[in-house]
Amino acid sequence: MKILIVDDSKAMRMIVKRTLRQAGYGDHEFAEAVDGSNGYEQVCDWKPDLVLSDWNMPNMSGLEFLQKLKADRNNVRFGFITSEGTAEMRQVAQENGAMFLISKPFTADTVKETLRKALP
Amino acid sequence: MIPAEDWLDATTKSLLEVANTYFDLSTMEAGSGAADAPKCGAMIGLASEDNTVQLMLISTRLGSESLGRALLGFDSDEAIETGDLADAIGEIVNIVAGMVKTAVHDQDDALNLTLPTFFEGTVEPLAGQVVLETMLKIGPVETRVVVSSGVRRVTRKPRSSAA
Numbered sequence A: 001m002k003i004l005i006v007d008d009s010k011a012m013r014m015i016v017k018r019t020l021r022q023a024g025y026g027d028h029e030f031a032e033a034v035d036g037s038n039g040y041e042q043v044c045d046w047k048p049d050l051v052l053s054d055w056n057m058p059n060m061s062g063l064e065f066l067q068k069l070k071a072d073r074n075n076v077r078f079g080f081i082t083s084e085g086t087a088e089m090r091q092v093a094q095e096n097g098a099m100f101l102i103s104k105p106f107t108a109d110t111v112k113e114t115l116r117k118a119l120p
Numbered sequence B: 001m002i003p004a005e006d007w008l009d010a011t012t013k014s015l016l017e018v019a020n021t022y023f024d025l026s027t028m029e030a031g032s033g034a035a036d037a038p039k040c041g042a043m044i045g046l047a048s049e050d051n052t053v054q055l056m057l058i059s060t061r062l063g064s065e066s067l068g069r070a071l072l073g074f075d076s077d078e079a080i081e082t083g084d085l086a087d088a089i090g091e092i093v094n095i096v097a098g099m100v101k102t103a104v105h106d107q108d109d110a111l112n113l114t115l116p117t118f119f120e121g122t123v124e125p126l127a128g129q130v131v132l133e134t135m136l137k138i139g140p141v142e143t144r145v146v147v148s149s150g151v152r153r154v155t156r157k158p159r160s161s162a163a
Helices: A009-026 A036-046 A064-069 A087-095 A108-118 B004-022 B059-073 B082-103
Strands: A002-004 A029-033 A050-053 A077-082 A100-103 B039-047 B052-060 B117-120 B130-138 B140-148
Touching: A002 A009, A002 A036, A009 A108, A009 B059, A009 B082, A029 A036, A036 A050, A036 A064, A050 A064, A064 A077, A064 A087, A064 B082, A077 A108, A087 A100, A100 A108, A100 B082, B004 B052, B004 B059, B004 B082, B004 B130, B004 B140, B039 B059, B039 B082, B052 B059, B052 B082, B059 B082, B059 B140, B082 B117
Parallel strands: A002 A029, A002 A050, A050 A077, A077 A100
Antiparallel strands: B039 B052, B039 B117, B052 B140, B130 B140
16 A cells, blocks of 8 residues: 655654554555655556645645645645644544544554544 | 643643654753843734634744754754754744644634744734743753733724825
């Protein structure tokens, strides 16, 4: 499976990758993007199976990124990994087609359980 | 308006949770440096119509490097460049601010986060703001957690146009 990690923080992209390995996804392919705009380009070019995106990012937020994909009728599996996890944000994420929202700080167990439920 | 004590309490609890989740505290080095060493850290803002607050995490450069290495999973003797340090410390306060926003959601559901800012040197709060701080040890690293809160309303007198 090809997994695209989108976050403006290099540190967080490293943590997400490390956590995915700890959660048993180490043998999957990873690519990274630095914001929603870069993520959108990568989805078009690299065609990932799953996008894990931050919400608050410069240039194009995670929500705008998701909305752009949906406007293109691109149904790539999409989940948020973000520092904010209010009920409203979870609702907005779901209404816009996100499969899940993992709030930071997250553990390997949280990621494993969330992906187990979300992925076939 | 949310009291400064609540901001500080939520910030401190969130910071400890981030440290306990992501840091291997047993391998961290103190790296405090001299007491008068230049300060280094990151700040982030949360703002709404009713509340304006800046959260700051401050240590010395060496202390911040220790926190950055711990977040990135670097060895304790591994060099960390300023760009990576800024990113790591900024991400710590970003996560903390998100947790704080969630923690105070019942009191203010309209808060927005700014992007984090890394700094080296002295940061002075704006006049008229309530400033609270506490010392917090993260593993062996001594840090200061500072919140400066309050709505700063500036009313300018109307200017008269030159004839």
